[in-house]
Amino acid sequence: MTTRSLGVVLNGVTGRMGYRQHLVRSILAINDEGGVALSGGDRVLLEPVLAGRSAAKLREICERHNLKSWTTDLAGALRDPDNEVYFDAQVTPARVAAITRAIEAGKHVYTEKPTAATTQEAVELARLAARAGVRGGVVQDKLFLPGLLKLRRLLDGGFFGRVLSVRGEFGYWVFEGDWQPAQRPSWNYRAEDGGGITLDMFCHWSYVLENLFGRVEAVTARVATHIPERVDEAGRAYRATADDAAYGIFELAGGVVAQINSSWCVRVDRDELVRFQVDGTEGSAVAGLRGCRVQHRAVTPKPVWNPDVPVAHRFRDDWQEVPDNEEFGNGFKAQWEMFVRSVVEDTPFPYDFLSGARGVQLAESGLRSSAEGRRVELPELVL
Template sequence: MSVTKIGIAMNGVTGRMGHRQHLLRSIMAIREQGGLDLGGGDSIWPEPILVGRNESKLRALAAETGLSRWTTSLTEALAEPDVRVYFDALVTNEREKTVREAIAAGKHVYCEKPTATDTATALELARLARDAGVKSGVVQDKLFLPGLRKLKRLVDGGFFGRILSVRGEFGYWVFEGDWQVANRPSWNYRAEDGGGITLDMFAHWQYVLAGIIAPVRTVQATVATHIPERNDERGRPYQCTADDAAYGVFELDGGAIAQINSSWAVRVYRDELVEFQVDGTEGSAIAGLRNCRVQHRATTPKPVWNPDVPATEDFRAQWQTVPDNDEFDNGFKVQWEAFLRHVVRDEPWPYDLLAGARGVQLAELGLRSARDGVRLEVPELTL
C-alpha cells in the first residue's frame, strides 16, 4: 500500500477553463475523493502549485481552495523538487514558451488545446518532449463526455452498419460586450492573440472524428467574422481580426462525409450546445454532451413530403434514448486521472503532443482552404 504524491505546476488556473474544469472539477475533486485509487491500496495524491501573473487573483484562489502554494514565477514552480507535471491553460500564444520551459526542466507536460498556432510549432513541441523523454498530454475532453461515449459505444457495437455521414452543430451567441457583458474573453476574437473559432474548434473536431468515426482525409472550409467589432473586458470597442464562425466539410477515411458548423454568432435551437448526427445504413444517432438518441432501420418511419398540409408526425418522438449503463464522471477529471496513471504507471496514452499537433494541422488547413477556396488533403503527421 503506497501513496504517490505528484506536484503539479498549474499555469492559467485563474482563467475560466483552468479554474473551473481543471482545478476545481478535476484536481481538487480528485483530492476530495481521497486521491486517485490505483487498486491494491495504492493511490496518487496530486499536490498543485498555482501559477499565474496576477498575485491578488492567485492569493484569492489559494484561499478559496485551501491550497498553500502559489507563485507568479513559472521558473520557481518548475524548480520545486516534487513537481513532476506542468499543466498549461494559458492563452494559445503563450503556450509554446511555457511548454518549452517545462520540457527543458524535465517535467511531464499536460496542456489545453490548441498546442500552438501553427503545425510546425506544434510538431516541434512534440519532438522536444520525445527527445527529452518526458510524457505529454493534450486535453481532448469531448471524447470523455457521456453523450460521445455513448456514441462511441454504438460505433464499436456496429449499430450504424456502414456510416454515411456526420452532421455537427456547435455554438451559441457571444454577446458583443456593449449592452451585455461578453460571455467569452476578448482575445478569442483577435488573431494576433491566438484567437479564432477555427483554431479553437477544428482541433476538437479532429480528435472527435478520428476518435469516434474515422480520421479526416480532406477538409474544405468557409470562415467568417460575422461580428466585426466588439467591446473588451473594460468596455472599450475593438476590431475583431479573428473568425467567429467556421463551416467545414470533412471527408473521412472510408468515405463518410462530415459537415460541422461552428459559430459564436448563432442562437441555440437544439437540445445541447453541440450535437452530432451520425447516419448509417442500419441506423442513426444524435449525440450531445450528455445525451444520445437512436433510430434503428427497423423503426425508421416513412415520411411523405407534402408541403400543402400541416405536419402530423412528431419526429422527435420517433427516437429512442440510449441508457447511461455506466457512471459518467466529469470528462476533464476522467482524462486527468488517465494522464496521471500514465505518468505513474506508464499506462497506455494516445493523447500526446503529436495528437495535439494533428488538431492544429486541421485548423491550419481549414483556414488555408477558406482563404484559397479549395479542398485540401490532410497528410499524416509523424515525428
C-alpha cells in the same frame, strides 16, 4: 495500500477554464476523493503549485481553497524536483515557450489545446517531448461527454452498420459586450491574441472525428467574422480580427463525410449547445452533451415530400432514448486521472502531443481552405 504525492505546476488557473474545470473540478476533486487510484491499489495525491503573472489573483485562489503554494516565478517552479508535471491553460500565444521550458526541465506535460498556433510548432513540441523521454498529453475532454460515450457504445455494438455521414452543430450567441456583457473573454475575438473559433473548435473536431469515425484526410471550410466590432471587459470597443464562425466539410478515412458548423453568432434551436447526427446503413443517432437518441432501420418512417399537404407525422417521436447504463463523471477529471496513471505507472497516454498537432493541422488547413477557396488535403504527421 500506500499513498504518494505528485507535484503539479498549474499555469493559467486564473482563467475561467483553468480554474473551474482543471483546478476545482479536477485536481481538488481528485484529492477530495483520496487521490488517483492506481492499478495496484495505491493512490496518488496531487500537490498543486499555482503559477501565473498576477500575485494577487494567485494568492486569492490559494486562500479561497486553502492551498499552500503559488508563484510568479515559473522557472523556479520548474527547477523544483518535487514538481514532476507541468500543466498549461494559458492563452495560446504563451503556450509553446512555457511548454518548451517545462520539457527542457524534464517535466511531464499536460496541456489545454491548441498546443500551438501552427502545425510546425505543434509537431516540434511532440518531437521535443519524445527526445526528452517525458510524457506529453493534450486535453480532449469532448470524448468524455456522456452523449459521445453513448455514441461510442453504439459504434462498438455495431448499431450503425456502415457509417455514412456525421453532421454537427455547435455554438450559441455570444453577446457583443455593449448592451449585455459577453460570455467569452475578448481575446477570443482577436487573432493577434490567439483567438478565433476555427483554431479553438477544429482542434476539438479533429480528435472527436478521429476517435469515433476516422482520421480527417481533407477539409473544405469557410470561415467568417460576422460581428466586426465588440466591446471588451473594460467597456472599450475593439475591432474583431478573429473569425467567429466556421463551416467545415471533413473527409474521413474510410469514406465517412462529416459536416460541422461552429458559430458564436447563432441562436440555439436544439436541445443542447452541441449536437451530432450520425447516419449509417442500419441506424442513426443524435447525440448532445448528455443525451443520445437512436432510430433503427426497422422502425424508420417512410416520408414522402408533398409541400401541398401539412405534415401530420411527428418525426421526433420515432426516436428512442439511449439509457445511461453507467455513472458519468466529469470528463476533465477523468482525463486528469488517466494522465496521472500514465505518468506514475509509465504507460502510454493515447491523447499525446502528436494527436494535438493533428488538431492544429486541421485548424490551419481549415483557415487555408477558406482563404484560398479550395479543398485542402492533410498529410499524415510523423515525428
